[in-house]
Amino acid sequence: MRFVVGVMGPAKAKKKDLENARILGEFIARRGWVVLTGGRDVGVMDAACEGAKRVGGSLTIGVLPTAKDKVSRHVDVPIITEMGSGRNNINVLSSHVVVACGLSGSGTVSEVALAVKAGKPVILVEASAAEVAFFRKLGKRLISTASSPEEAIALIMKQMEGRRRPVRPAEHRDYDELSM
Amino acid sequence: MRFVVGVMGPAKAKKKDLENARILGEFIARRGWVVLTGGRDVGVMDAACEGAKRVGGSLTIGVLPTAKDKVSRHVDVPIITEMGSGRNNINVLSSHVVVACGLSGSGTVSEVALAVKAGKPVILVEASAAEVAFFRKLGKRLISTASSPEEAIALIMKQMEGRRRPVRPAEHRDYDELSM
């Protein structure tokens, strides 16, 4: 089973968030991990997949809200949910770790909250102090922060070292116990 | 078609949030509106329905995560989604307005974010300054605040006056245009 990193962020993203997502996607792919996003052809979703596809043999999964959404051309396998924003829960449940590049969108905020609910570790990249405080209060040990894509990758690596057994979905909830 | 008020809040709620939810439920029911909650037998979900059922002829709908959850005995019609937290999106889509009593739970935070995403008006009851600032940044005109259940009801009444036509789901998105 492959290790899956969900990269979340706004459809209307800032330049900095897009660049972070692109680099993150590339770094994730270089590790041999799968990039999972919301799958549309805009914003952080698109940028993370674009970054990943710079790497040969990479795999990008896009979990789409509906069959009518335009899919990012950097998505290898679109999962069509026909669930609108209800698909946000699938995004986080299917990721071993969730990385948020930008929290200006309500969809991304819902995903971070749902990740906390599901006991998934979340890494906030370049989040504001107020945003970090808000989610730390909510998610305690599940929330960590990174000031760059490189630091996010390092956090994921460190977290994986702490794992004794191979990754299985049945163990997703074990992340509750990890301090990142 | 009935007017539906979604009352959201933590499963592990503070005493004050529970009391607010109970009063809100009762006030909503007295107006002849439907109370919609997450349906479980705990926290704000349970309290809002309990308040509503103090009123003869009231109607409470509970949108349950799974068939195994214990249903509040104050729910008239449980909608079983078998969707876990994915049902949070249904809660907000099916409510004409969402009232949050307490934001200490990740499920409730996801619901407020999803409500903003869906263009639904949200009323935060007794939220902290930091919480209000966080969601105002996200939802702008959709977010209003109330310092009591009475004030929340007054806000909903005022909002309804602004509506010209009868309530139809197709018009849910019109709320985007309302300033409450």
Add this chain to the structure above:
Amino acid sequence: MRFVVGVMGPAKAKKKDLENARILGEFIARRGWVVLTGGRDVGVMDAACEGAKRVGGSLTIGVLPTAKDKVSRHVDVPIITEMGSGRNNINVLSSHVVVACGLSGSGTVSEVALAVKAGKPVILVEASAAEVAFFRKLGKRLISTASSPEEAIALIMKQMEGRRRPVRPAEHRDYDELSM
């Protein structure tokens, strides 16, 4: 908690199926039970709700595929799922018993199959011999047949008598054990 009867059937229904659905809706409402349908303003969904609303104090719930669908004007509370046909599973999970008026639609067939999967009793009204044989093979004791709305109601009554305790969703699966 109210007893909920799901009435399913094609959007493009035959005249006979519509008439059966209308009578069923009325009979269900007279018993004080809730009518649950797919909620749209067409076919069996619309007819069943129309029949129910002939009865004072009746309650009709419509579980809609998307926020853009036209809701039957006979629906009291629309549940907006934004899930397309994924909502079919919610329809059957939220009903204590499912009655199918016409099996010419793929949506209805999926609902009967999902009802069997969920262990819900299904009553096929005026189904063809081939249809009955197909679903009997699939659902064994869960599938019963009725040649009229009256007979469907009688079957539900008989089934309810067999129940010892009040209806709770947690007991939905108990229906597996019932022979109707």
Add this chain to the structure above:
Amino acid sequence: MRFVVGVMGPAKAKKKDLENARILGEFIARRGWVVLTGGRDVGVMDAACEGAKRVGGSLTIGVLPTAKDKVSRHVDVPIITEMGSGRNNINVLSSHVVVACGLSGSGTVSEVALAVKAGKPVILVEASAAEVAFFRKLGKRLISTASSPEEAIALIMKQMEGRRRPVRPAEHRDYDELSM
């Protein structure tokens, strides 16, 4: 974007259905296509993925009902929906073509019905005359039959030749127009 073949079938499958699924999975993988299944470690789901993983560089996606289900060890990327049987709709929406190996399970029957509803082509492998008649009545041109995995693959190839442009999810509905 990769071409995705959904292989559906019962959890408690006959020996013949399992063998068909295994061969199908292998043939699909050899073509460079993605195998998508319900992801659990049993029946046709497991067998199709097992067949695919005999081929180097193959990709198997499993769309799981819940986070608690045991995932087939032949699944590369599990998509966790937490939706129970509601995930059946995602299975068919995310597949360009659906192949059913065995129709003895209610879940599989719901998937074929939902595929027809979504306008997806369905290939029934070694189905009985009654089953073929039932689904032909429902899905007309969308339903084709194969007496072996080889014939199923040939049908998919033939269908792909009829396509002028590369595969995009937005075109999924175009299959309505194809006669296979």
